[in-house]
Every structure is written in structure tokens, then in C-alpha cells.
Amino acid sequence: MSTTNEKKPIIDPFGTTIIEDYNHLYEEFGIQPFRPLLNQVPNPSMYMRRNVVFGHRDLQCVLEAMKNHKDFAVMSGIKPTGEFHLGTLMTAREVIYFQNQGATAFYCIADVEAYEDNKISFERSQKFAVGNVADLLALGFNPKTGYIYQQSKERRVQDLAIIFGRGATLATMKAIYGERHIGLYLSALIQAGDILMPQLKDFDGPKPTVVPVGVDQDPHLRLTRDLAAKFRRKYNFILPSSTVHKIMKGLDGSPKMSKRNPTSYFTLHETPEAIAKKISNAFTGGRDTVEEQRNFGGNPEKCPVYELDMYQFVEDDDKVIQTYHDCKSGKLLCGEHKNQTTETVLKFVKNHRRERRKFLDKAREILQNSQT
Ligand code: SF4
Numbered sequence: 001m002s003t004t005n006e007k008k009p010i011i012d013p014f015g016t017t018i019i020e021d022y023n024h025l026y027e028e029f030g031i032q033p034f035r036p037l038l039n040q041v042p043n044p045s046m047y048m049r050r051n052v053v054f055g056h057r058d059l060q061c062v063l064e065a066m067k068n069h070k071d072f073a074v075m076s077g078i079k080p081t082g083e084f085h086l087g088t089l090m091t092a093r094e095v096i097y098f099q100n101q102g103a104t105a106f107y108c109i110a111d112v113e114a115y116e117d118n119k120i121s122f123e124r125s126q127k128f129a130v131g132n133v134a135d136l137l138a139l140g141f142n143p144k145t146g147y148i149y150q151q152s153k154e155r156r157v158q159d160l161a162i163i164f165g166r167g168a169t170l171a172t173m174k175a176i177y178g179e180r181h182i183g184l185y186l187s188a189l190i191q192a193g194d195i196l197m198p199q200l201k202d203f204d205g206p207k208p209t210v211v212p213v214g215v216d217q218d219p220h221l222r223l224t225r226d227l228a229a230k231f232r233r234k235y236n237f238i239l240p241s242s243t244v245h246k247i248m249k250g251l252d253g254s255p256k257m258s259k260r261n262p263t264s265y266f267t268l269h270e271t272p273e274a275i276a277k278k279i280s281n282a283f284t285g286g287r288d289t290v291e292e293q294r295n296f297g298g299n300p301e302k303c304p305v306y307e308l309d310m311y312q313f314v315e316d317d318d319k320v321i322q323t324y325h326d327c328k329s330g331k332l333l334c335g336e337h338k339n340q341t342t343e344t345v346l347k348f349v350k351n352h353r354r355e356r357r358k359f360l361d362k363a364r365e366i367l368q369n370s371q372t
Contacts, residue, residue, distance in 0.1 A: 031055035031218065031244055042066060045097045047090065047245055050320070052311055053212075055244035057221055061208040062241050066101055073198035073209040074098035075240075077108030080128040081118045083267035084135040086248055086257060086312055087214060094212035094243065096140045103210070104203070105146035107136060108194045109367070112151040116183035122152055126367070131356075133363035135268065138355035143366060147203075151190055153370045156200060160193030161186065167230040168223070176219050192224040195240050206235070211242045216256075218244055248311055249304040253283030269353070272346050279305065279342045285327070286334035297330040305334070305341055313344045 034056050038044060040063050047053045065072035076091045078084075084092070092107075099105040109129045114120040120128075133148055141148075151157055173185045199206045211221060221242045228237040250257050250264030257265035266275045285299030285306065300306040306327065310320050326332035 031057065031215075032059075034059075034243065037063065040067075042101060045094065046315060046317070047094065047311070048243075049317060050310055052090075053094075053243045053245045055215070056242060057225070057244070058239060058241040059210065059243060061238065062098075062210045065208045069102070071204060071207045072098075072103050073106060073203070073207055074103040075106040075108070075195055075198055075209055075211050076213070077106075077110050077194065078132050078136075079110045079114045079118065080125040080132055081114045081120050082128060082259065083131060083269040085259075085265050085267045086308075087265075088132070088135075089139075089268065089312065090245060091212055091214070092136050092139050092141070094245070095136075098210055098212070099142060099146060100140075104198065104207075105141065106194070106198050107133075107141065107146060107148045108154075108157075109133070109148070109150040109370075110187075110191070110194070112190050113187040115152075116181075116187040126150075129367055130360065130363050131269070133366055134356045134359040135352075137359035137362060138352055143362070148366050148370075150367065150370045151194065154197070156197050156202065157190055157193035160196060160200075161189040163231065164189045164192050164227045167227050172223075172226070176223055188220060188223055191220045192227050195220070195224045196228060196235070196237055199235065199237055206238050208238055209240045211240055213242050213244055214247050215244050216247060218242070246311075248307050249302075251278055251282040251304050253304070268349055272349065275345060275349065276342045279308070279338055279345065282338065284334045284338075290333060293333055294330040298327040298332070298334065300324050300327045303327070305338055308341050308345065313341070313348055 032055060034048065034053050035051060037056065037059060038048060041048060045053070062072050064070075074095050076095045078088045078091070095105055095107060109125075109132065111120075111122055111125040111129065114125045115122060129150065136148070137143065149157075168185075168189065173180075173188065177184065177188060195209065195211055197203065198209050213221060221240065225239045228239050231237060247256050249255060250261060251266075252261065252263045254261060254264050259265070263278060263281070266278050282305050285301065285303030287293040287296060287298060300323070306323065309323055314320050314323075323332065323337070327337070
């Protein structure tokens, strides 16, 4: 039950998202809790095990398909506005997780949205896209059972967006996205096309499709599910499902990592010195003095350094739990923990970059062959 001093969550895929309590989202937006499904999920990812994936929409039909070895798809993508960062790392890994469980995987380079939302020209986004696709491949995406494409070159997505335009009134778009320029409404319709394209005849028709999203992207799922229901008779669409993950806090203590605020995040392609400096200067949940920390312990729940471990960089659950308790008990100090996390992050980044170099040519080839 909400109290008057609790702030209402704000979810805006084109702007600010502020969530103080994820539990509100179950009541307010109809997102379903993920935790009760955990024991039905084969080989759950660390995001799932750690409740970073905290919600879903209709995931049961995808789980049924997985269990019965039926066709299903996973779909997500990236806005090519820069290098891979920790948010895009999360969705890429989630796509790869479902691909490894048998899904046909679709990964979209959302260059129309990058143009409409971030004013990035198509020429510029093409350059970022090559690096982004190489990152995806280096993380383990298999192009043999997956389809990578650019929105601006994928005619099937554009056709769906045109058709969906008849199913969305201005009032609906305003209710979901607020008052925006028409280009953003158009890019939302194109995203609906992205999400439903895996169900077209060209890709063997209707099938359960899961879209792993950060909670800030949930409005696109609401719109697309509405459109899928409206156009069900024509296409026989199955309403798309989603998994919904939490958003990482900014390293500077802000509620969310944001490109508008470079000290709040790092990309996988900044220099090791720059990454180390950002972690070293990060806000923590620690106390003002060493003595206080030893006596009263820190607060990992509020700490972005703990989130780096827990969300992304420490695979071993026991190790994460140990860090939590060592922080709470005052055994672990922030300086020591920041050094450990920096070492772990830089090791990952170094290995990842080495792998990524091997995939740059393949990434160029995939994008060149993108449909027009
Ligand atoms: S010890 Fe680590 S987890 Fe605890 S507050 Fe400090 S940096 Fe955060």
C-alpha cells in the first residue's frame, strides 16, 4: 500500500526513470513478479538468481515452449549512440541466455530511435553499430541462430510500423509516452514492429517471444501488446512476453547511469585508467570514517560499487553474498572493496576487448548484408 511520502515511480523510455521501490510496479503497471517463476526456469542466469530480473509479462508461455522444445524467439537491441555500456551489456547477455536455451534470437540496431531520440545521424550510428555488433558477438551471440539488423534497413519492420499506425491514436501515444514530437511516436511504432517481426511468416509464423528489457523500456511492451491484440486477427500474433530488469544506480550516486552524466557510468571501451578513476571516485554506502564503518558496517543496498559486483562482474553467488555480509559487519572497507572491484572489472574489460577485435570484420559483413 502506498503512503503519501513515497514518490510515485516515473518510467519514461525517452527521458527520466526514477524508481524508489520496485514493488510499486506490480500494482501500478501490471508487471508480474519474477521470483515465483524462478524454479521453472532452466539454468537461470545470474540476473535471474539475484532478482535483478525482478519482473515479467506473460513469461509462462515462453517457459512452456522451452519445456516442450517448441519454437520461441528472443528479441532485443541497442540504440547505436555510443560504445557498449553496462545497460546494453545486460540486455545483450539476456538475449544470449535465451538463445542458448533454444530461442531464435533477433537483435536490432535501433538507428531510427537513435536519430529521433538522440539526434545521431544514420551515418554516425553506422560507425557505432559495427562496434556494438562486434561486442555482441564477442559476448557469445551466435549469428547462425540469430538475426541482426538495422531498423532503417529492415523493410518488414517498417511495414509493420505503417500498419500499426492505424491502431494507435494520438491519445494512446500521449498516455504512454507523454507529449512528444511525432518522430518519437514513429520510433515507438517501429519498435513494436521489431518486437513482432519474429512472428511473421518469413520467420515461421506466430511464436512466443520474450523481450528482455530494463524497466524504463516497459512502456514499449505495453504499446506492443496492445497492438498485437488489435492486429491478432490479421497476423495471429501471440502477445509478446518480457523479462524486466532493474536499472543500475549511477556511480556518482544518481538514481540511474546516464549518458548525459559521464561520471555515472563507464563503457567497455574507455581506458583502464578512466574506468579505475570512476570506480575509485564512486559514491558508496559506506560510513564517514573507518571507525564508524568497523563499528556499524556499511550499506550495500545503497552502494553502486556493490551493484557492479552483483549485477555484472562477479559470477560466483557465494562471493557476492560474502561481500554483502562483510560490508554489513564492517569487516570490508570501501577502499579495499573498490580496489577488488576495479581489478575484476579491468580483467573482464581486457578479455572482452581482445575477443571483440576478432569479430569486427564479421560485424561489418553482417551490417553490410542487412536487408534494404
Ligand atoms: S564496503 Fe563495499 S559494498 Fe560496502 S559500502 Fe563500501 S564499497 Fe559499498
